[in-house]
Amino acid sequence: MDLHPLVLVVIIFMISIVYVTLSTIRMILMMKGYRYLAAGLSVLEVIINILGLGLVLDNISQIQNLIAYAAGFGAGIVVGSMIEDKLTLGYVTATVVSPDNSDRLSKQLRELGFGVTDWETNGHGGQRRSLQILTPKKRELKLYQTIKELEPQAFVVANDSKTIHGGFWIRTVRKGRTAV
Template structure:
């Protein structure tokens, strides 16, 4: 019974560690990725040695798999809470909605407005780059001012210059 609990606990620790390692690799954070890779390998070898030693009981193997699934859930939860990186929101509007644009800018978000031709009339597109941890806040502002807006969110890998970097530099200067 103690082996089963240990296996489950190891899997719940292993899989979020694996998830975080992958995230840090993708975000080009090599030192953190290496640290989590070391921990991942250590936990993996230890857990697998318990499962494969002795009689290889079916309950232990099932708990190993169940712990893996629970670890995926926990890893996803942790990743969403950390919300590392940035997100770009592309917002398509039927109307110019200057009140929405002003509100977003007054809340510190950089907004670029494009005008284009849709199927039946002129459409407006907003492009907003923000920290991923603030994405839900931006979405709620958009929803409040234009519930029919079409929104696409994606994570940019690299960017250079622009409003967000200027705002971050101002914030750092104020703190020092």
């Protein structure tokens, strides 16, 4: 099959984007515990990568093909990260330390549908209120915005939560009754 050099460059570029995007999605799926889906995706990923590399290696004397593969790789990272933002799989646990030692912030967040556990703590400036908040990843930014509005001086640290078991809030999530 004899392709026009420009067509070949475009095909190589697109194959590279697809390969890296699939690689990014596979990594996300693995980290979130979707092993079998990630394994299935990896089969497609390898096939696409071999096709792209084959085209480059078959035409190695054409530097534009190598550049197209490398540029597609970089573009694939951008596309993969954009898809990652849209997937929003899993949950986030945020730890919040509020200088206000009342339960005002906890109550307000619970009213908005966030799962909150709170307790009194001591910090550098005296007594504080610590909160542990579990939320679906798709509501993570809303949580941060809400905390910033309600308690601008709060200290917030967040982590992805891979394993979750028990609690009233999880039962509510599984029944599909969380506020969105």
